[in-house]
Amino acid sequence: MSASPSHFQQKMQNPLKSLGLGKKIGDFLNNTKFLNRSLSWYLTGWRAGIFWGLVALFLPQLLSLSSNFLDPTYFAPNVLLLDAILCGIYVMLALGLNIVVGYAGLLDLGYVAFFVIGSYTVAFATSGIIRNIHSQVVTIPAISFWAAIPLAALIAGFMGVLLGAPTLRLRGDYLAIVTLGFGEIVPIVIKDVPFFYGALGFQVPPAPVINTPFGQVDFGNPLDFSAFYYLTLAVIILIVMFNILLRNSSIGRAWIAIREDELAASASGVNLVRIKLMAFGLGAAIGGIGGVFNGVMTSSISYDQFSFQVSISVLIMIVLGGIGSIPGVILGAILLRFIDVYVISTISTMLQTNIALANPANPFHFLVSFNLNTTKFLIFGLILLLMIILRPQGIVPNKRRQLELQGVGLAPEELSVVGEIEREESGASAPPDSVEGLGDI
């Protein structure tokens, strides 16, 4: 039974919707000016692309300038760069999951599994060390970091296909729960199955030094992460290009088709299992690449770093930024990392060190002991829920997705959210009231 949306003709009032968040975000983006341009100007179009490209390109230099106005004991440029790299890893994950969720419309709730696989692949393959059933160290032939990247992508992609093959012929929501289970099981397996001995953790060798005509480049230098930063950036750019090439192709068309109406897609010649498997495998492979960078960057990995929360965080990044939109998911990843790493801990520190609050007579004294980190996932959950209900198209919507998600029950005027975005992307008028075919994803 496909839930054709015309079932529910009566207008539904949603108490949450009266907050008008969807419209507020759009207004905020359009009306807030920075250097004479609205925020939406900075988020869409080729000019924004060039602007942010330049920022990314000169980020290490910009950060070293930051010590002029930020206290380097808290904000050392190299540490900030490390944050940027970790953020970049999440950008990779978000771009990978976006293929699965955004393009093909499949819900993968265990994306962390492929992240794990990538991390462990680089650990085993570049150190050449595994453990046998008696927890003794065994050496295997080691390969270089450069070879580990495609290897991890292959293994993760293969695991994705292996998991997807039996489950992708099922309806989408079953896939969600199977992937959720898979994401839970992989860390358990790593912990308990001999060979991995995940409970003990693994050391990952640092990224290598290479010789170029211009001198040595040390990708693993912990005192200067710039080389590794540029490597991360280059990989992200490659992934973005890959995403764009896929999106604007016969494969991309087939993905949109299955997302909208599987049956009609199938009747138009799209092999459902193959095209879904492709999305799932590619998403998994990119997750594996993210895992490689994560393994090298965190240098010591253990099973407990890979929780369900990671999978969901990546999903939240996508929903926050805009499902299916490349600038959107990049923004979502950066924003959520920023909230995670800076906003939440800064507020906690402020509360704990505030002199007025330290006075026991202050009615808000209890806030001193309030550690926002424990509420982090509550905040994340709220972001996810509010976004999907009030602004399902995300901050920087993908045009097509915005149309699809119109079925969510926003009035058309509420949806002409980011005026400038609309104008830039040839404003097709809103579709008629009929939202046929939107019921199935």
Next chain:
Amino acid sequence: MAGTSKGEVLLQLKHVTKSFGGLTAVDSIDLEVRKGEIFSIIGPNGAGKTTVFNLITGIYQPTSGEIIFNGSSLKNLSPDRVLRRGIARTFQNIRLFNNMTIMENAMVGQHPFIPSDLFSVTFRLPNYRAAEKKAHNRALQLLSFFGSELVFRKEEYAANLAYAFRRRLEIVRALGSRPKLLLLDEPTAGMNDAETAEAIKYIQRLRQEFDLTILLIEHKLQVTMGISDRIAVLDYGRKIAEGLPAEIQHNDLVIEAYLGRKVEGA
């Protein structure tokens, strides 16, 4: 008319039955559609007409019986494989990709002819680019079958189209796969008289210009009697009559099962 009684059999249903749990939706149906025919299936609501379409196109598998197309069995073929064999269809409740442009809808229909392996696509290999270009041109050609409107509006989202044009775009999508047999599920449902008259004309044109065999489900007698070479009547999942339009019109069983009820309901 072409192939009224003789001619090569293109599609054959042999004792095809489909049951869901305890309900038998299609009960041991035999059907032969010949090359070049316009063959109509009529019957009251719930008679199993759309189920027959779903069985032919691989959306359902028959509980028993066999479907043979162009000499080979369609057993266990998924809808996309059936399409590749040369059977395309439209849907009763128009299942366009609303959030794709008109052009993209027409291109999706040609999916089987465009390489979709990762390698060709990522590196935009010559074979891929050539196929895309060819598909684009063919899409324009197919869209222009229905005049200039769809061509002019090709970059608009399909959701923006008026009802009659949505039906036409669905036919364009189906034609993209270069079918031998086209199944039209109530192609004039929801259309006014003028639009219906036009639909009758283009269905006949379709057969001529694309060398098609057409199987259609239709409620409007004006349509079925006007363009069908032969008609089969279903009731409660069984075939109760088959013949030339004139024969069907005077068949007592049919009048009782279908026409009579239809008049009451109308």
Next chain:
Amino acid sequence: MIVLASTSSGIFIQTMVNGITLGAVYALVALGYTIVYGIVELINFAHGDVFMWSTAITLVVLNSMHVSTAVYGFTLIGLLLLMIVIGAVVSGTLNVVIERLAYRPLRKAPRLAPLIAAIGVSFILENIAELWLGASGISYPDFFPNGGIVLGDVTIQYIDVVVVVLTVGLMYGLNMLVRSTKMGKAMRATAQDPEAAALMGVDINQTISFAFLVGGVLAGVAGVFYSLVIPVYAYNVGFELGLIAFTAAVLGGIGNITGAMAGGFLIGVIKALATNYLPNGSDLSDAVVFAILVLVLALRPSGLLGQQVPDKV
């Protein structure tokens, strides 16, 4: 209150008994998935957390009543009933409110949207509980007396009997409700074809709310039972238990009430056996359950008791 026997056959039977008791809990939770899925075709990811909130609230109520040891006689019956009612009210209300706030506005949206919303709700419920009662486990006031029927090597605890009997009773009641009452008919009609049901005068919103209410109530009762069998509260118990119960629902054929019961008991037994007989069983039994889920979905997605139904085309 899991008891282990000494002989190998005794251990086996004891494991089965323990499995059946937990299976009853899984079955009750599985019913919530099945009923809701049957009507709105949504996997309510937050269902496990709705269950958890019953354990949390009853824990706090028991603590505020200063119950810490076993009680007997009418006090026991009264307390048990009170907790069941509280758990049912908490979870039932919670489930209805969730549907109203989070799922209803997304009913017309693409399938992905309500699923994602459900994840968000699950996250929120879990983390509020963590904020409130902390991240570490809290022992649940075990007010049900120890002791049971001793059959040679095997002990069937009284609580096991109570849980299984009440569960079966509840399921019988649910079956009656769905089969014979007006609301039950409305539920079945809505499950089959919401549009037609609406045309026939069924209040769709009310019916869906009712389904969430029933699912929540059952989860609430299950929360009390679970806490009496495994008397430790944990804020994240709902996640794992939800996954197990969902597997039970799929195993029995999602949307099928009898199937969910059978699936619950079956999964309970399988999980208990895996826990007992596999190395690192308490961790790996989850992997076993997951493997069952994948196998059933791959080989027989309609479940053991489910039947093929036509998709609307």
